[in-house]
Each structure stands twice: as structure tokens, then as C-alpha cells.
Amino acid sequence: MLEQLDVSQLNWARAQFALTAMYHWIFVPLTLGLSFLLAFFETLYVKTGNEQWKRITKFWMKLFGINFAIGVATGIIMEFEFGTNWSNYSWMVGDIFGAPLAAEGIFAFFLETTFFAVMFFGWNRVSKNFHLLSTWLVAIGSNLSALWILVANGWMQHPVGMAFNPDNARFEMQNFWEVLFSPVAMSHFVHTTSSGFLLSCLFIVTVCSWYLLKGRHVEMAKKSLAVACTFGIISAAFVGFTGDESAYVAAQVQPMKLAAMEGLWDGEINADLVALGIVNPAKKPGDDQDAFQIEVKIPYLLSLLANREFGSFVPGVNDLVYGNPEQGVMGAEEKIVLGKQAIHQLALYKKAQENNDDVVAAAALAAFSEHQDYLGYGYLNSAEETVPNVPLVFYSFHMMVVLGTLFPVLFAAILFFLYKKNLGEQKWFLRLGVLSVFLGYVASQSGWVVAEVGRQPWAIQGLLPVSIARTNLTTTTVQMTFFMFLIIFTTLLIAEVRIMTKQIQNGPEGE
Amino acid sequence: MGSLDLSQLQHLWWLLVSVVGALFVFLTFVQGGQGLLLTIARTDTEKSLVVNSLGKKWELTFTTLVLFGGAFFAAFPLFYSTSFGGAYWVWMLILFTFIVQAVSYEYRRKPDNFLGAKTYEVFLFINGTVGVLLIGAAVGTFFTGSNFSLSEYNFVTWEHPGRGIEAAFSLFNLSFGIFMVFLARVLGALYLNNNIEHEVLIERTRDAAFKNLLLLLPFLLYVLYRLLVMDGYAVDPATGVVSLEKGKYLSNLLAMPINGLGFLLVGLVLVVWGVVATRFMASRKGIWFAGLGTVLVVLAVFSIAGYNNTAFYPSKFDLQSSLTIGNASSSHYTLATMSYIALAIPFVLAYVWYVWSLLDKRKLTEADLFVEGSDEKY
Ligand code: HEM
Numbered sequence: 001m002l003e004q005l006d007v008s009q010l011n012w013a014r015a016q017f018a019l020t021a022m023y024h025w026i027f028v029p030l031t032l033g034l035s036f037l038l039a040f041f042e043t044l045y046v047k048t049g050n051e052q053w054k055r056i057t058k059f060w061m062k063l064f065g066i067n068f069a070i071g072v073a074t075g076i077i078m079e080f081e082f083g084t085n086w087s088n089y090s091w092m093v094g095d096i097f098g099a100p101l102a103a104e105g106i107f108a109f110f111l112e113t114t115f116f117a118v119m120f121f122g123w124n125r126v127s128k129n130f131h132l133l134s135t136w137l138v139a140i141g142s143n144l145s146a147l148w149i150l151v152a153n154g155w156m157q158h159p160v161g162m163a164f165n166p167d168n169a170r171f172e173m174q175n176f177w178e179v180l181f182s183p184v185a186m187s188h189f190v191h192t193t194s195s196g197f198l199l200s201c202l203f204i205v206t207v208c209s210w211y212l213l214k215g216r217h218v219e220m221a222k223k224s225l226a227v228a229c230t231f232g233i234i235s236a237a238f239v240g241f242t243g244d245e246s247a248y249v250a251a252q253v254q255p256m257k258l259a260a261m262e263g264l265w266d267g268e269i270n271a272d273l274v275a276l277g278i279v280n281p282a283k284k285p286g287d288d289q290d291a292f293q294i295e296v297k298i299p300y301l302l303s304l305l306a307n308r309e310f311g312s313f314v315p316g317v318n319d320l321v322y323g324n325p326e327q328g329v330m331g332a333e334e335k336i337v338l339g340k341q342a343i344h345q346l347a348l349y350k351k352a353q354e355n356n357d358d359v360v361a362a363a364a365l366a367a368f369s370e371h372q373d374y375l376g377y378g379y380l381n382s383a384e385e386t387v388p389n390v391p392l393v394f395y396s397f398h399m400m401v402v403l404g405t406l407f408p409v410l411f412a413a414i415l416f417f418l419y420k421k422n423l424g425e426q427k428w429f430l431r432l433g434v435l436s437v438f439l440g441y442v443a444s445q446s447g448w449v450v451a452e453v454g455r456q457p458w459a460i461q462g463l464l465p466v467s468i469a470r471t472n473l474t475t476t477t478v479q480m481t482f483f484m485f486l487i488i489f490t491t492l493l494i495a496e497v498r499i500m501t502k503q504i505q506n507g508p509e510g511e
Numbered sequence: 512m513g514s515l516d517l518s519q520l521q522h523l524w525w526l527l528v529s530v531v532g533a534l535f536v537f538l539t540f541v542q543g544g545q546g547l548l549l550t551i552a553r554t555d556t557e558k559s560l561v562v563n564s565l566g567k568k569w570e571l572t573f574t575t576l577v578l579f580g581g582a583f584f585a586a587f588p589l590f591y592s593t594s595f596g597g598a599y600w601v602w603m604l605i606l607f608t609f610i611v612q613a614v615s616y617e618y619r620r621k622p623d624n625f626l627g628a629k630t631y632e633v634f635l636f637i638n639g640t641v642g643v644l645l646i647g648a649a650v651g652t653f654f655t656g657s658n659f660s661l662s663e664y665n666f667v668t669w670e671h672p673g674r675g676i677e678a679a680f681s682l683f684n685l686s687f688g689i690f691m692v693f694l695a696r697v698l699g700a701l702y703l704n705n706n707i708e709h710e711v712l713i714e715r716t717r718d719a720a721f722k723n724l725l726l727l728l729p730f731l732l733y734v735l736y737r738l739l740v741m742d743g744y745a746v747d748p749a750t751g752v753v754s755l756e757k758g759k760y761l762s763n764l765l766a767m768p769i770n771g772l773g774f775l776l777v778g779l780v781l782v783v784w785g786v787v788a789t790r791f792m793a794s795r796k797g798i799w800f801a802g803l804g805t806v807l808v809v810l811a812v813f814s815i816a817g818y819n820n821t822a823f824y825p826s827k828f829d830l831q832s833s834l835t836i837g838n839a840s841s842s843h844y845t846l847a848t849m850s851y852i853a854l855a856i857p858f859v860l861a862y863v864w865y866v867w868s869l870l871d872k873r874k875l876t877e878a879d880l881f882v883e884g885s886d887e888k889y
Contacts, residue, residue, distance in 0.1 A: 065617060065888070066617060066618075066621070068617075069613055069614045069616070069617035069618065070613070070614055072570070072573065072613040073609075073610045073611070073612075073613035073614050074610070076573070076576075076577060076606060076609055076610060076613070077606055077610065079577055079580055079581065079584075080580060080595055080602060080606055082584070082591075082595075083584070083591045083592055083594070083595025083596055083602075084595045084596055084599055084602055084603065085596075086596075087592040087593070087595060087596020087597070087666070087667055088592070088596075088664075088666045090584070090588060090591055090592035090595070090596070091588055091589055091592035091593075091665050091666065093588075094584060094585075094588020094589070094591060094592065094841060095588060095841045095842050095845045096845075097584065097585070097588075098584065098585030098586065098588065098841045098845050098849060099585065099845055099848050099849050099852065101581045101584055101585050102581065102582065102585040102586075102849045102852050102853070103852050104581065105577065105578040105581040105582065106578075106852055106853065106855050106856060106859060107852075107855065109574045109577065109578060110574060110578075110859050110862075110863060112574075113570045113571055113573075113574045114571070114862065114863050114866050114867075115866070116570065117567055117570070117571075117866070117867075117870060118866055118869075118870065120888060121567050121870055121888075122869075122870060124882075124885075125869065125870055125872070125873070126869055126870070130869075165842075168665060169663075169664040169665060170588075170665070172842040172844065172845070173842065173844055173845050173848070174844065176848045350663055471596035471599070471667075472596075472666070472667070472668055472669075473596075473599060473674075477599065477600075477674065481603055484603075484607070488607070488610060488611070491625070491626070492610075492614055494625055495614070495618055495624055495625035495626055496614075496618075498623045498624065498625050499618060499621045499622070499623055499624050499625075501623075502621070502622050502623040503621070
């Protein structure tokens with residue numbers, strides 16, 4: 001199954017996916033959130049008849065359009081990159097991804113595209129109410145498409161509703177609803193979309209803070225802020241709540257990810273939560289170095305967050321690698337042995353089928369089924385491979401959470417100053433406001449680092465490591481496309497940022 | 512749906528994939544229009560008219576392409592993994608032409624756009640020519656075959672260093688690609704002719720439609736001739752063994768008098784009629800005839816590629832690795848589930864149709880470009 005593994009090719013393929021996904025993720029959160037903000041602004045226009053809301057809607061819509069175009073450009077590659085760079089994976093999961101992708105295409109994409117056209121070209125061609133409806137449908141359509149792709153991602157993090165078919169070596173769907181309503185999919189969906197709303201509100205804060213500092217478009221800026229910060233606070237609450245849920249779910253289904261997020265090397269009963277810390281980068285599984293150089297702990301809190309129960313045991317990296325029989329934790333070492341047996345039996349089964357030897361085939365299949373849950377482990381060479389990059393995951397997670405607690409305070413403060421009618425005078429605060437979208441991006445990209453680096457080496461948790469998932473390509477080929485993407489996306493990003501800043505400088509029409 | 516057997520579902524999904532593919536080829540009038548931009552639009556105003564007219568539709572085409580890829584992944588995942596992972600470069604290049612297209616409408620005329628309007632116009636041109644040509648060449652391999660083998664676990668190994676690019680060097684595939692480029696231009700000219708109210712542009716698009724039809728003919732004839740005489744990849748329904756069969760595609764055409772030969776002939780006649788009516792009878796509705804004709808032709812092409820026990824993605828390196836709608840599809844459960852989802856398609860088509868008839872009720876005129884609060888944003 002595995003030709004000799006070319007590690008550098010694998011790393012380049014991963015780098016390429018990370019590159020394209022992170023570029024794509026610069027634009028998507030803004031689409032997710034701005035589309036709803038546009039709907040709010042336009043609703044206010046239609047309800048009040050106040051032309052200023054229309055100007056506000058049109059202004060943000062222009063920025064939305066600029067962002068949307070490059071979101072589409074970076075998005076198409078994501079759909080096909082599964083096939084081009086991860087073809088083995090595509091084959092093995094195609095039967096499961098099929099349904100969500102079909103649903104995404106049929107339900108979401110066309111809603112988004114069709115009504116996008118009305119939103120932009122229809123001001124003078126359709127009625128006010130139909131236009132408003134279209135704006136809402138764009139928002140719903142874009143968030144629906146996020147649903148389906150996150151269902152697919154959620155399935156990779158925690159494969160459910162399927163069975164492995166040894167005859168054609170792939171996973172086949174058994175229950176669509178289980179795939180759709182998997183707890184991982186749902187918590188990721190809500191966390192991701194609400195974090196997109198949050199980021200969009202921060203975008204508005206950035207632009208409007210700048211206007212207020214310059215004393216330009218003051219009325220429009222304040223009106224936009226009032227809406228955005230209200231929506232921002234609600235979104236931030238959702239983000240925190242669903243983030244907690246995500247961590248809880250991770251603790252149940254991806255304990256190694258949780259251990260990495262918390263830098264927990266040795267499991268504990270009543271584990272403490274490390275609120276802040278500097279990890280020891282030299283720490284390796286199984287050694288007895290200190291995990292942290294500096295740490296600030298909150299006693300017992302991790303057990304509560306991870307298991308929602310004081311006194312519960314949270315496994316650490318070492319427990320998950322070497323096992324902890326006392327706590328009933330099976331280690332990766334043992335799983336690798338079982339996984340190798342599964343692979344061996346699968347090969348026997350294939351051979352027996354070729355020889356039309358039904359008896360041997362049946363026996364091999366039975367033996368395979370016994371260990372198939374560990375299939376993926378059989379492709380690993382050492383138990384230590386199951387440990388992701390702990391410092392990276394730890395810092396990313398903590399950065400996200402710290403920022404996640406800062407943002408609602410920021411929104412609340414803006415609303416407070418708006419209420420006091422002295423926001424324009426808070427110069428230092430507005431300067432912080434200008435920075436806010438960049439902080440939002442740090443949090444948002446860190447979130448994906450946690451989710452994706454935290455689950456290495458798995459393409460499908462426990463069942464398929466990335467080393468098997470990849471396409472059989474040469475390193476040079478992947479390097480070439482990596483740099484092609486780097487150059488083209490960077491060029492387009494520069495164009496986008498320049499166009500965007502120019503439009504922001506120009507401000508809304510007619511003001 | 513659940514009551515259909517696996518083979519029926521596979522046939523149904525091949526049809527659905529074909530329909531999406533056919534709609535996509537129809538919608539390449541956007542790409543065709545982009546290819547014509549530099550020749551038919553000479554003043555800034557003319558350019559703006561053409562770009563704005565196409566600019567409202569490009570996303571529809573793009574989304575249809577994405578859906579086409581998605582539908583293939585969903586219904587025939589082995590094709591998706593084999594072809595995208597295997598014919599790597601041809602797909603990468605196609606994707607690149609669509610990446611640059613996606614920003615070009617929006618960024619072309621915006622101040623401070625870094626690359627300058629000309630560059631974005633070149634992007635549109637590349638997408639309209641190279642992009643379409645490569646897609647055509649890739650579809651050509653449905654008949655000429657590719658060089659790959661599949662392991663017992665269905666993992667692909669590509670056996671040609673070109674990694675897909677070699678497809679463009681076969682005369683058949685190349686002709687197919689060039690045919691698609693000119694067809695897109697014919698459609699583009701007819702669409703613009705229908706969509707814009709502007710004397711000079713009506714005149715020029717009328718001529719362009721006719722000229723590109725003439726240019727298309729030799730390639731079409733060559734492709735048709737080769738299709739009729741070439742060996743095809745037949746699969747034995749009982750054993751699944753793939754073998755080369757003389758005149759396979761000809762016999763497929765004849766075996767499917769309606770969706771094979773019938774669609775092909777009627778489709779071609781409709782395309783020609785759309786152009787002739789535009790050129791010689793001053794009709795403005797040519798796009799509808801040519802559009803419907805294109806859809807029928809593509810349906811016929813997909814029918815003879817995939818139906819009647821034919822391997823639709825053959826391997827000439829290892830015949831038994833060839834993909835058929837039988838061995839490349841998703842499971843019964845997944846196909847059935849997706850079929851329920853697909854029940855929404857008529858509804859989607861209906862609202863797409865409704866919205867566009869609303870937006871296109873009035874043709875695009877020069878005056879639209881200059882009104883206060885104009886919708887013409889490109
Ligand atoms: C308030 C505290 C927050 C907590 C407790 C939290 C928790 C989490 C957790 C546990 C994950 C990983 C889920 C997994 O892979 O299993 C995650 C992912 C993510 N987070 Fe957060 N987060 C918080 C704030 C934020 C903020 C402020 C943003 C962005 C503005 C954000 C954006 C994301 C994104 C985009 C992902 C990746 C998608 C996903 O896995 O859901 N998070 N978050």
C-alpha cells in the first residue's frame with residue numbers, strides 16, 4: 001500500500017495545503033460575517049427609509065465585493081486540491097464527502113451566486129424588498145456552504161456513520177445523519193461561523209476607528225459601529241461558548257490534541273489548567289524534562305473543562321503514547337501492534353480473494369475486523385509519531401483564547417463610549433481599535449493551526465495518516481506548485497489590500 | 512431512490528454529471544466573450560459594456576464548474592482521485608486560469624489595482640482561451656485514454672512524466688480543445704449580441720459568431736471523423752474486463768438513437784441555426800438555439816463516453832485500470848442519499864432562471880454605465 005515514503009514530498013504537500021487554506025481563510029471569515037452585517041444594514045434602511053443606511057450598506061457592500069472575488073479565487077483550489085495532492089485520501093473518503101459536497105453545491109453555492117448578482121446589480125432592477133431578501137439569502141448561502149465543508153472536516157477529525165469496505169479499500173457511508181450531526185461537526189460549524197462574524201465586526205471596528213481618528217465620515221462610522229459592536233458581543237459570546245464545547249469534544253475524541261493544546265505531558269486526576277506559560281521546546285515524549293519554563297496554573301480547571309467533572313483524569317501526551325493501564329488508557333505503542341495486524345490481515349484477505357480461496361478470505365476478514373479500528377496506526381513507524389508539534393499547538397490555542405476574552409471587552413467599551421457620546425475623543429482607544437482586525441486574524445488563523453496541526457499525523461483520525469493520504473508525486477512537482485501558489489496568491493493579496501485601502505480612503509459615495 | 516439498484520443509480524448520476532457538464536459548456540459563453548473582448552470592443556465604453564455584461568454571469572459559470580468537480584467527486588470518487596491526482600499538471604493549469612479570472616472583473620477598473628487594467632484583461636483572455644482549451648483536451652482523454660495504473664487499493668500511479676500535459680499533445684484532444692474554444696466564442700458572441708443594446712457591438716458580435724463558427728468547423732469535423740472510426744474502450748458487463756473494440760463510439764451512437772446520435776445531430780443543427788439566424792436574419796435570440804444545441808451535443812458526448820458498457824476514463828497503459836461508471840462510483844447508500852438531495856435541482860434551476868429573467872429584463876445600454884448610483888460596477 002505504501003511505496004517508500006518520501007518525507008520531504010509529504011511536508012511540501014502539507015505546506016501547500018496550509019498555504020492555500022490560510023490564504024483562503026483570510027477572506028472567508030469576512031464573507032461569512034460581512035454578509036450578515038450587510039443584511040442588518042439594509043434591513044435598517046428598508047425599515048427606516050433613511051438614505052444614510054443605504055449609503056452605509058453600499059459602502060460595506062463594495063468592500064464585501066472586493067473581498068469576495070479573491071475568496072472565490074483562493075477557494076476553487078481548495079476543492080480540487082483534495083484530488084491533486086491527496087488523491088489516496090480522496091478515494092478513501094469520497095463516498096463520505098460525496099453527500100455533503102453535493103449538498104453544498106446544490107443548496108448553498110447557487111443561492112450565494114445567484115443572489116449575489118441581485119445584491120450588486122439589482123438596486124435599480126428589482127424591488128426594494130426583493131433586494132433585501134437577496135442580501136439575506138447571500139448571507140444564508142455563504143454560511144450554509146461553510147456548514148457542509150465543516151461537516152466534511154468534522155468527519156476527518158472524528159469519523160462516524162461509516163464502515164470500511166475491504167473489497168475496494170475505502171470508507172463507506174452508513175448513516176448520513178450521523179455524519180451531518182456529529183458533535184464535532186456541529187461544534188466546529190458554530191465556532192467557525194461565529195468567529196467569522198466576530199472577525200467581520202472587528203474589520204468594521206478597524207475601518208471606523210480610523211475614520212473617527214481622522215474625523216471623517218463620523219456619522220456613518222458611528223452608525224456602523226453601533227450595529228457591528230452589538231453583533232460582535234453576541235458573536236463573541238457564541239465563540240467562547242462553542243470554543244469551550246470544541247475543547248470538550250476534543251478531549252473526548254482527540255485527547256492527544258487536547259494534551260497538546262494544554263502542554264499536558266503526564267496525565268493527572270484533577271488536572272490544572274495552564275493559563276499562560278512558556279513551553280520547554282526541547283521536551284520529548286518519555287523524557288523527564290520539565291514541560292514548562294514558566295507557567296501560571298489554575299488548579300483543577302482542566303479536568304472540569306475537558307470532562308466537565310472534578311476529580312476526573314485527563315490523559316497527557318505520555319499516557320497516550322505509552323499507555324496508562326491504571327487509568328484505562330491504551331497507548332499508541334499497543335495500537336500500532338494491532339494496526340499492523342489489521343494491515344496484514346487485509347493483505348491476506350486480498351490475496352485469498354485473488355486465489356478464490358473463500359475459507360482463508362473469511363478468516364482473514366474476521367481477524368481484520370477485530371483490529372480495524374487501529375488500521376491507521378499500522379502505517380506508523382513509531383508511537384512518537386502520534387505526537388503533534390506541542391509548542392505550536394499550545395501557543396496557538398492560548399493566543400486564540402486570550403484574544404477571545406479581549407474582544408468582547410473591546411466591543412463593550414465602544415458601545416459604552418458611543419452611549420456616552422465621546423468615542424471620538426478616545427484617541428488611544430481608537431488606535432487600538434485600528435489594530436483590532438489584525439488581532440482577529442491572529443486568533444482566527446491560530447484556531448485553524450490548533451485544529452489541524454493538533455491532529456497530526458492524521459488525515460482521518462486514527463484511520464489514515466497523512467503519509468498514506470498523499471498523491472504519489474515528486475517533491476519537485478509539489479515544490480513548483482507551492483511556489484506558483486505563493487506567488488500568485490501573494491500578488492493577488494497585494495492587489496486586494498491596495499484596492500481595499502483605496503476604497504476605504506475614498507469612503508462612502510456622496511459624503 | 513433507495514429502490515433503484517446500484518447500476519440504475521450509477522446511470523442516473525452519470526446523467527446528472529453530464530447535465531452539469533453540459534450546462535457548464537453552455538455557460539462558457541463567458542469565457543468565449545472574454546476571448547473576444549480585445550477584438551470586438553475598441554473604445555473604453557464598448558469594453559465596459561462587454562465586461563459588465565459578462566461580469567454579471569462569470570460567477571454562474573464558475574460555480575457550475577465547481578459543482579461539476581464536486582458532483583464528480585461525490586458520484587465517481589475514483590475518477591476524481593485518479594484524474595486530479597494523476598493528470599496533475601493539466602488540472603493545475605486549468606485551475607490557475609480560473610484563479611486569475613475570479614479577481615479580474617472586480618479588480619480591473621478599480622483604482623490602485625497594482626497590476627493595471629491591461630493585465631486583468633490578459634487574465635480574462637488566458638482564461639477564455641487556454642483554460643477552455645485545456646478543459647477540452649482533458650475531456651478528449653475520455654476517448655483517447657491516459658497513462659495510469661491503479662493499485663489493488665485503487666491508488667493511482669501516473670505512468671507518463673507529463674502528468675496530464677501530454678493530453679494536449681494528441682491531435683484528437685487538441686482538436687477537441689480548439690473546437691471548445693471556438694464554440695465558446697460563438698456562444699460568447701451570441702450572448703453579447705442578445706444582452707447588449709449597442710449598434711456597433713451588435714454588428715460586430717454578429718460577425719464574430721459567424722467567423723468563429725467557420726473556424727470551428729474543421730476541428731469539429733476532424734473530431735467527429737475520428738470518433739466514428741477510432742477504437743473504443745469497451746467493458747464486458749459480466750466480467751468487468753476492459754478491451755479495445757473497433758468502432759466502439761460509432762456503435763454507441765447507433766445504440767443510443769435518442770441521447771446519442773439524435774442529440775448530437777439536433778444539437779449541431781441548433782448551434783448552426785443559432786448563428787445563421789443571427790448573421791443572416793438579424794435575430795437576437797441565437798444564443799438560445801446555440802445554447803440548447805450545445806447542451807444536447809455535450810449530453811451526447813457524455814452518453815457515448817460513459818453509457819453502453821464503455822470505460823469513460825480509460826487507461827491505455829493498463830486497460831484493466833480503466834474507470835467505468837460501474838467501478839468508479841460511490842456506494843449504493845451514498846448515491847441514493849445524494850439522489851434525494853438532487854431532487855432540489857429543479858427548484859434551484861427555477862430560481863436561477865427567475866432571477867436572471869428579472870435582471871435581464873432590460874438590455875444593457877450605454878446609458879446604464881453613466882447613471883447616478885449605477886449598478887454597472889465593472
Ligand atoms: C474564547 C475563547 C476560545 C476558545 C475556548 C476556543 C476554542 C477552540 C478550540 C478548542 C478549537 C479547536 C477545535 C478542534 O479542533 O477540536 C478552536 C478552533 C478554532 N477557533 Fe477558537 N476558541 C476561542 C476563541 C476564538 C476566536 C476569538 C477566534 C477567531 C476570531 C477563534 C477561531 C477559531 C477557528 C477559526 C478555529 C478552527 C476551526 C475549528 O476547529 O472550529 N476562536 N477554538
